[in-house]
Amino acid sequence: MTDPRGPLSGILVADFSRVLAGPYATMLLADMGAEVVKVESPEGDETRTWTPPEREGISTYYLGINRGKRSVALDLRDEGDAALARELARRADVVIQNFKPGGLAKYGLDAASVRAANPRAVYASISGFGPGKGAHVPGYDLMVQAISGLMSLTGDPDGPPYRAGISVFDVMAGNHAVIGILAALRHRDATGEGQEVEVNLLSSAMSGLVNHSSAYVAGGVVPYRMGNAHPSVFPYEPLPTADKDLIVAAANDRQFRKLCGVLGRPELADDERFARNRDRTANREELRPLLVEALGAKGAEEWFELLVAAGVPCGPINTIDGGFATAERFGLDPIVEVGEGDRALPMARHPIGFSATPAAYTLPPPELDEHGAEIRKWLASDG
Numbered sequence: 001m002t003d004p005r006g007p008l009s010g011i012l013v014a015d016f017s018r019v020l021a022g023p024y025a026t027m028l029l030a031d032m033g034a035e036v037v038k039v040e041s042p043e044g045d046e047t048r049t050w051t052p053p054e055r056e057g058i059s060t061y062y063l064g065i066n067r068g069k070r071s072v073a074l075d076l077r078d079e080g081d082a083a084l085a086r087e088l089a090r091r092a093d094v095v096i097q098n099f100k101p102g103g104l105a106k107y108g109l110d111a112a113s114v115r116a117a118n119p120r121a122v123y124a125s126i127s128g129f130g131p132g133k134g135a136h137v138p139g140y141d142l143m144v145q146a147i148s149g150l151m152s153l154t155g156d157p158d159g160p161p162y163r164a165g166i167s168v169f170d171v172m173a174g175n176h177a178v179i180g181i182l183a184a185l186r187h188r189d190a191t192g193e194g195q196e197v198e199v200n201l202l203s204s205a206m207s208g209l210v211n212h213s214s215a216y217v218a219g220g221v222v223p224y225r226m227g228n229a230h231p232s233v234f235p236y237e238p239l240p241t242a243d244k245d246l247i248v249a250a251a252n253d254r255q256f257r258k259l260c261g262v263l264g265r266p267e268l269a270d271d272e273r274f275a276r277n278r279d280r281t282a283n284r285e286e287l288r289p290l291l292v293e294a295l296g297a298k299g300a301e302e303w304f305e306l307l308v309a310a311g312v313p314c315g316p317i318n319t320i321d322g323g324f325a326t327a328e329r330f331g332l333d334p335i336v337e338v339g340e341g342d343r344a345l346p347m348a349r350h351p352i353g354f355s356a357t358p359a360a361y362t363l364p365p366p367e368l369d370e371h372g373a374e375i376r377k378w379l380a381s382d383g
Contacts, residue, residue, distance in 0.1 A: 006033020007357040011185070013037065014088045015069065016097035016109065018045045020141070020167055021126045021201070023065045024174035026096060029181070030068025031350040031359040034094070037375060038069040039085060041076075044368040055345070063365045067338045067347060071366035072375040076107045087379045089114045089121065094181055098126040101135035111196045122184040124177050124197040131198065139201050141167035148205035149223075153212060156227045173204040233277060234284040235259070238317060240292055243299040248291070249313040253277060259312045263294035339364030 011034040015026040023038075023045070030036040038045075047062040054060055074081040086108050089095050095114055097104060104110045111123040125131070128139015137143075142163055145151050150168070151161035180197035188194050206213055211232065215221045223231060230236035235256075238245035250256040253276060257269040268274050268290060273283045280287055295303060300316050307314045318326065327334035336349045338361040350359035 005357075005360045005362070006031070007354065009033040011035065011093045012091060013094040013096065014085075014092035015039060016085075016095065016099065016104070017126065018098065019047055020065060020170040021174040021177065021199075022096055022098040023047075024171060025124075025126075025177040025181070026069065027065050027067055028174070028178050028350065029094070030363070031361065032352075033357070033360065036069040037088060037092075037371075038066065038071045038366065039088065040071055040073050040368060042073050044073070048368065058365075063345060064347065066365035067345075067361060068363050069366055070363070070371035070375060071369055072372045073369035076104075076109070082107045082109075084376060084379045085109060086113075086117070088375075090117045091379075092118070092121060093185070094122045094124065096124040096126070096177065096181070098139075100138070101125070101127050101131040115194060115196070119194060120188060120192065121194040122181055122188065122197060123194065124181050124184075124199065126173055126177055127198075127200045129202050130200040134200075134202070141170040141201065144169045144201040144205050148202060148209065149212070150205065150209065153223055153225055155225055157225050159225075161225065169201045169205045169208065172208045173199050173201050176204050176207075229284075232281060234280045234287065235291060239288070239295055241295045241298060241300045241303055245317055246295065246300040246303055247315045247317060248295075248307075251277075251313065255312055256280065258310045259291075259307065262306050262310045262312065263291070264297075265290065265294050336361050338362075 008029060011029070013026055013029055013034045013036040015022065015036050015038045017023055017026065018040070026034075026036045026038070045062060045066070047065070048059055050059045050061040055063060072084075074085050076082045076085060089109060095109075097109070102110070105113070108114075111125065114123055115121055127135070128144060129135070129137045145163050145168070146161075148169070151163055154164060155162035177197065177199045180199060184195050184197050212223045215223050215231070228237045233249075233251050235248045235250050237248070239248050240246075248259065250259045253269075256274070256277075257266075260266050260269040268287070272279065274280045274287050298306075304314055304316055316322070324334050332349075334349050335346050338345045338347050343364045345364045347361070350361075352359070
């Protein structure tokens with residue numbers, strides 16, 4: 001059941017997660033060489049039916065986070081299937097699940113039961129609000145965007161709060177789970193002992209709000225909605241040009257001086273109202289129209305070329321296709337082909353580059369129970 005590829009070659013992951021945070025984490029582990037067995041209910045992962053959009057009748061949501069895995073459908077309410085699931089956990093290096101806290105105990109698949117049978121296991125749990133007083137609260141990304149305060153920061157100052165365009169805390173929690181799993185595996189290498197790794201969306205959110213969290217915790221300030229403006233840096237927002245908006249992110253004094261030079265307004269960098277970031281932020285309403293006036297001389301793409309050449313961070317506001325096109329233009333090869341023949345599927349590349357052990361993309365997202373017979377036979381053997 002192992003596939004000798006990647007830095008995690010030889011690591012077996014029993015994946016009892018579904019929807020987004022857990023499957024995203026296990027896909028990243030699979031890309032890095034882990035053997036991932038995706039355990040699904042007979043009905044399958046919910047995201048299989050989350051359409052539109054779809055590709056050949058299959059949800060692109062599901063496809064986007066499930067490559068590199070083998071699927072087995074097990075009904076944990078059936079004692080025979082539950083026994084196979086326990087055997088998988090007994091053999092696994094990593095067990096990951098995002099059931100409601102305590103939900104797997106009745107099947108003998110909770111952390112204590114798994115680690116009693118398999119002390120070397122790294123047991124990773126992902127929940128919405130942790131295993132304590134928030135354990136009874138269902139965990140969905142949109143809820144956490146609201147509860148954490150993120151939505152209070154997103155949208156126009158005079159408009160309603162908005163959710164982010166992606167399930168940002170699901171993805172963040174998935175990444176945090178991978179970090180925790182890798183650290184726990186490193187600890188196991190040193191001690192021979194596994195451990196529990198606990199990740200929850202709200203804790204990921206409070207960490208991921210970074211400067212806004214610090215504004216409150218360290219500064220006693222409750223951040224508020226500012227549209228596309230930044231509370232501490234200016235210019236760091238979209239500004240209109242002759243044809244469309246351009247993101248300008250001159251985040252320090254040196255970059256601002258370069259910006260002023262390219263715009264033909266070098267005197268602005270020496271103006272005492274704008275010389276330092278603190279001054280620019282305090283006087284943004286005076287500086288903004290001066291920058292807008294200068295940017296009106298050319299279109300966004302032309303400014304993009306000129307400003308980037310001068311070392312000023314900026315960029316056009318693309319749709320997703322434009323984002324992929326830019327990544328292609330920069331030689332990042334953002335699209336990889338997963339699988340072969342009729343099953344070949346274009347997908348977004350693994351985000352990490354390795355000089356010696358690059359990510360591999362051998363298995364397309366599995367059909368429900370596609371590898372069930374093979375996995376059941378293996379689990380029933382002496383293994």
